[in-house]
Amino acid sequence: MVKARLLWVDDEIDLLKPYILFLEEKGYGMQCVNNGRDAIELCRSQRFDIIFLDEQMPGLSGLETLSELHSSYPEMPVVMVTKSEDEGIMNRAIGKKITDYLIKPVKPSQVLMSIKKILEQDERMTEAVTQEYRDLFNPLIAEIGDCRIADDWISVYKKLVFWELRLDQTQNPMSGTLVAQKAEANRLFAKFIRRSYESWIMEGRDHPGRPVMSPDLFQRFVFPSVDKGEKLFFILIDNFRFDQWKMVKDVVSDFFICSEDLYFSILPTATPYARNAIFSGLMPKQLSGMFPDFWVYDSEDEGKNLYEELFIREHLTRLGRNCNFSYHKINRNQEGEKLVTRFMELEKYDLNIMVFNFIDLLSHARTESRMIKELAPDESAYRSLTKSWFLHSPLPALLEKIAKRGYKVVLTTDHGSIRVKKGIKVVGDRETAVNLRYKLGKNLGYDPRRLFDMIRPENAGLPSPNMSTRYIFAVNDDFFVYPNNYNHYQSYYENSFQHGGISMEEMVIPVITLDSKLPITNY
Template identity: 55%
Template sequence: MINGLLLWVDDEIELLKAHIIFLEKKGYEVITVSNGADAIEQCATQAFDLVLLDEQMPGLSGLETLQRIKEIQPATPVVMVTKSEEEDIMNQAIGSKIADYLIKPVNPSQILLTLKKNVHRREIVTEVTQSGYQQDYQQIAMQISECNNFTDWVEVYKKLVKWELELSSAESNMTEMLIMQKEEANNSFAKYIVKNYLNWITDLSDKSKSKATDRPLMSPEIFKSKVFPTIDEGNKVFLIVVDNLRFDQWRVLSEEIGDLFDIEEELYMTILPTATQYARNAIFSGLMPLQIAQMFPELWVDEDEEEGKNLNESPLIQTQIERYRRHDKFSYHKINDSNAAEKFMQQLKNLEQNDLNVLVVNFIDMLSHARTEMKMIRELASNESAYRSLTLSWFRHNVLSEVFKELAHAGYKIILTTDHGSIRTTKPTKIIGDRNTNTNLRYKLGKNLNYNSKKVFTIKDPRQAQLPAPNLSTSYVFATGDDFFAYPNNYNYYVAYYKDTFQHGGISIEEMVVPLITLTPKKR
C-alpha cells in the first residue's frame, strides 16, 4: 500500500539517498529532481500528495519554483527546505502559502512529522476523534440517565456539541451514533421539562418567593440578572440578540471573534413556546407573556391577529427599565437585511452616549425559514454541519463581523444571546384542530385539539404557564424530541415538505438551552 506520492526537489539530491530509502520503507513513493524546471514539468504531468522543495538552487530559485508549482497544483502542500532562517525569505515563503518548512540538515523523523501534519492529518484526526468519542460515549449515556438539574443538562449538552463539532470536522462515520445519543438525551430532557416547567414558572412569577436553587435562569430574567448589573458596573453595554442562534452555531462563530474578546460563556433556559413572539418579548419586557398581555395589552399581539408579533420590542424594553425605576438611556435597532445593516453601521458612532444599545439580528431565523421554503437553500444546508457552515459564511461576509470589530475597538461590553434555538425535525405526529389553530409545527394552541398525548407536553390551563388564552377552553400542546405536527388532511404532502427542516417552538435541548455570552474587549 502506497502512503503517498512525494516530489523531492534538491540540487544535491544524491546526498539524500538515505532519507529517500527511509521514506520508501515507510510506504511512500518518492520522485526526485535536481532543479526547479524539472519540478515544474513533473507537477504538470501528475498530482503529488506533497512537495519537498529546496530553497537555494541554481537556475530557478526555490521561491520562483514554489510560485509556479502553486499555479499548477494550488492545493498540494509544499514544504520548504532551507539552510537559513532569514526573515525576508521566510516571509516570502509563508506569503506564498508554504505548508511547512524544515531547516537543513533534516532528519528522517522531522520529515515523517511534516508528512503526518500535511498528508495524513485528516485520517489521524478522524481516528483520534472517533476513539475519543467511543471512550466518552458510555460516560455521556450515564450522565444523561442521571441528570437531575439544569447544570447537569448543560454539561451533557456541552459534551454533545463538542463531539458534534469534532466528528463533523473529522468527517467521521460515527455521526449516526451521536445522532442517536442526542435523540436519547432529548427524550430524557423532555421528561425533565414536563416534570419541572410549571413549578419554575410559578416560582418565576411569584415575586414573594426567592429563586428556587435548582431553577435555571430564564428568558424574563436576562435584563435583571445580566444586562442591568453590567451597566451598573460602569460599562458601555451592547445587547445583541441573534434570533434562533443555537449553542453549536455560537461555538462556530466564537472562533471568528476569539482574538477580539475575552469570552465568558453561560447557557440559560428559554420559556415555552420557544418562539419569537413569546421568548423574545419575555426577554425585553422582563415578564411572562400573560403578564405582558394583562399589564400592557396594547403591546401584546395574539396568535390569531394579523399584526406582526415582534413590533413592540423597544416599548417593552422601556417598560422594564421603568419598572425597575432605572433611568438608562437606550437605543433599539433591528437588522433584517443588508440595507438595515449599512444604515446601522452609519449610526454606530452616535450611540456612545447611551447606557445600553440593543441590536436584534434576524438572519439565522430567516435562513431557517428559507431552508424550508427554498430547494437551493435546503441543498446548501443539507445537514447540521452544512447549516453551521452556512451560518459561519454569512457571519464572515456580513456587516455583523464588522460590528464586533468596531465595538471591540470602542471598548463596549457585549452581551450576546438569543431568544430560542431550533431543531431539525424528522418525525411527524398527527394533530387535529379547528381553523383557528396556529400554524407553528412545534406547538399548537386552540380548542378541542386532538393528538397522541404520549408524544406531547400539554398545558390545559395556560395561566399555570403564564400564557395568554384567547378562549376559556384554549390549551397549548408542545412537540418533543424531533417531532413535528402534521394534519391528517393532505398528510403525505405535508410530511414530505416539512420533514428534515429546522423548526422551533417546542421542547428540545437545542431549542431551550441557549447561549448567554459576555464579551469583554481584549486589552491591546
C-alpha cells in the same frame, strides 16, 4: 476506488498535465480550474479532500481565493503552490492557515508526499478522536441518565456539542452514534421539562432549581453593568444555537475575552414569546395582561414583534433604571453597515440593543427554498453557512469598533432550532396556530403520549384567547402535521429546521459576555 478527490487551481493548468496524469495513475481523482472564482464555485457543489492553489494568478489571487475558501470551508486542506520565495507571501499564507506550501518547480514526488502527509495525518486524527469518543461513550450515557436539575442538562449539552463539532471536523464514522446518543438525551430532556417547567414558572425565581430563563436575562446580565455605569451593547441574534456560537467564537475571540453561559428559553421557543419575554422581563401572560393592546395572538395577522422598544422602555422604568438606550432591528446587511458607520452616535447611549434576524430568516428560507436546502442539508452544513454569513455580515466590524472603545457586549439569542424528522398528526380548527413545533387552540385532537400538552396555560405563564385554549409542544425531532395530505407535508418539512418545541437545541441557548482585550483607541 478513488483514494481522495483533489482540486488543482492554476492559471497555467495546461503545463501541469504530467502531474495530473501521475496523480490519476496513483489512484487520485483530479479536477482542475484556471482561476480562483471557478474554484470557489466548484467547492459549493463538490467536496474535495485537498486543494492545490497557485498563489500568482490574474484576477483573484491565490491568497484572496484562500480567504474566500476558508470563510466557508475552514477545515478544507489547502496546499499553496507558488514560484515566489518571498518571505512576506509565505507568512501571509501561513497566517491564513494553509496546510502545506510548495515552491515551483515542483516534483511529482513532492506533491505525492504532501498528499500522503495530509491524508495520513487526517486518518491518525480520526482514529484518535474515534477512540477518545468510544472511551467516553458509556460515561456520557450514564451522565445523561443521571441528569436531575437544569445545571446537569447544561453540562451534558455542552459535552454533546463539543463532540458534535469534534467528530464533524474529522468526518468521523462515529457521528451516527453521537446522533443516536443526542436523540436519547433529547428524549430524557423532554421528560425533565414535563416534570419541572410549570413549577419553575409558578414559583418564579424563588424555585431553587430554576435556571436563568428568558424574563431573567436583563436582570442577570444587563442590569449589573448598567448599575455600574458601564456602556453595554446587547446584541441578540435570532435563532442562534450554541453550536453555531462555537463556529464563530474564534472570530469574536480576536477582539474579546468570551465568558460563556447557557440559559433556558421559555415555551414556546418562538420569537413572539421568548424575545418579548427577554425585553419586557415578563412572562407572556403577564405581558398580555399589562399590555392588552400590544399582545398579538398567533391566529392574528398583525406582526408579533412590533413593540419591542416599548417593552424595553417599560422594563427599565419599572425596575428603576433610568439609563438612556437605543434599539435597532437589522434584517439586511445594509442596515447593519449603516449602523457601523454611525457608531459614534451609538456611544451617546448607556445601553445599545440590537437584534440581527438573519439566521431566523435563513431557517425559514431553508424550508421554502430548494437552493438553501441544498446548501444546508444537515447540521454541519447549517453551521458552516452560519459562519459564512457571520464573516460577511457587519457584525465583525461592529464588534471590533466596540472592542477598540473598551465597551462590554452581551451576545445572546431568544431560542434555537432543531432539524425535524417525523410528522405527528394533529387535528385543529382554523383558529389553531400554524407553527410546526407548537400549537394553541380550543379544539385540538392529538395523541398525548407523543407530545407535551398544557391544559392549564396559566400555570406555564401563557395567555389564553378563550377559556378552553390549550398549548401542545412537539418533543424530540417531531413536528405537527394535519391529517389532510399528511404524506405531502411529511416529505416537505422533513429535515427542515424548526423551533417552538422542546429540545436542548431550542431551549438551552447561549448568552456570552464579551470583555474587550484590545487597547482602547480614540477617534
